[in-house]
Amino acid sequence: MSMRALVFPANFKLVLYAMALMVVVQLLGSVIGLPVGRLGIIPHNEYYLSGILTAPFVHGSWGHLMSNLIGLTISGYLAARLPKFKRATLLILVATGLLVWLFAGSGNHIGASGLVMGYFGLLLGAALFNRDVLGIVSFIALLILTYYANISFLATLLDFSAQTSSSSHIFGFISGLGAAYLTKTSRKSALTK
Numbered sequence: 190m191s192m193r194a195l196v197f198p199a200n201f202k203l204v205l206y207a208m209a210l211m212v213v214v215q216l217l218g219s220v221i222g223l224p225v226g227r228l229g230i231i232p233h234n235e236y237y238l239s240g241i242l243t244a245p246f247v248h249g250s251w252g253h254l255m256s257n258l259i260g261l262t263i264s265g266y267l268a269a270r271l272p273k274f275k276r277a278t279l280l281i282l283v284a285t286g287l288l289v290w291l292f293a294g295s296g297n298h299i300g301a302s303g304l305v306m307g308y309f310g311l312l313l314g315a316a317l318f319n320r321d322v323l324g325i326v327s328f329i330a331l332l333i334l335t336y337y338a339n340i341s342f343l344a345t346l347l348d349f350s351a352q353t354s355s356s357s358h359i360f361g362f363i364s365g366l367g368a369a370y371l372t373k374t375s376r377k378s379a380l381t382k
Contacts (some may be wrong), residue, residue, distance in 0.1 A: 200274040206256055207246070211301060214246050215254050229299040230289050240298070241286030247299040263334045264308035267327045271315050273372035274328035280371060281307030285357060292354035303361030310362040316367020321374070330365040351365035 217274050226248045230240035248254035268274060285303040315324035330343040 196336070198266075198269040200269035201266055203275070203278070204261065204269055207301075208261060210330075211246050211248065211254060211258070211357045215248055215251065216380045218247075219251075220372060226297055226299070229297040230286060230293070231294045231297050232290050232295065238290065240365065241278070241283060243291055244289075244299050245282065245301040245304045248301070249299060252304060253300055259336075260305035260340060261285075261301055261308075263338060263340075264305050264312065264331060267331050267334075268308040268311050270327060271311065271372075272374055277311050277368040278304075278307075279366075280368040281311065281361065284367060285361045287365065288360035289356050298357055300357065303357035303364075306358045307365035308362035310365020310367075311364075311369045314366040315373075318370050318373040318382060 214223075214225055214228075217223040227237075228240055228243040228247045229237065230244045232235040248257065268277070271277065281304060285307055289298050289303065307330065312324070312328045315321075316328040318324075
């Protein structure tokens with residue numbers, strides 16, 4: 190692995206593109222009044238099934254967006270180093286959105302916090318299921334970086350305040366763990382490399 194790939198994993202570009210799209214959507218909502226709320230997830234409403242894929246790109250305010258961008262930068266950067274990152278990301282997005290649509294409480298669920306917590310779950314799962322140096326070091330780095338960024342993982346996961354989609358947080362984390370399990374590297378393939 191080259192030094193450049195070590196410092197800037199190629200998959201992190203995808204995270205940056207997603208973050209740029211989030212900013213564009215927020216700008217469109219703020220400047221021209223684009224009804225971005227129609228892109229969220231309203232549980233059990235078939236007209237909002239598309240929100241399963243679009244809700245992570247929509248935020249209620251610039252503050253909401255900025256807090257998710259900080260978490261996404263940290264967790265996305267570390268998760269982008271893991272094998273099968275693209276597959277895991279797709280699993281997290283779809284599973285989180287579907288679980289929110291099926292089981293969340295009423296309201297319009299928007300924001301990238303489900304993806305952020307999904308990456309938290311993915312990193313923890315990679316450390317638990319792969320038991321390799323990359324997975325363990327990545328999760329330890331996540332804990333250290335979030336500590337210094339003043340982000341409390343447990344407080345975020347268990348935030349049940351009215352303005353927060355706690356369902357997205359919990360289902361995102363569970364989806365991340367599931368994605369880590371489904372994309373784990375087998376012991377045989379790891380030994381033959």
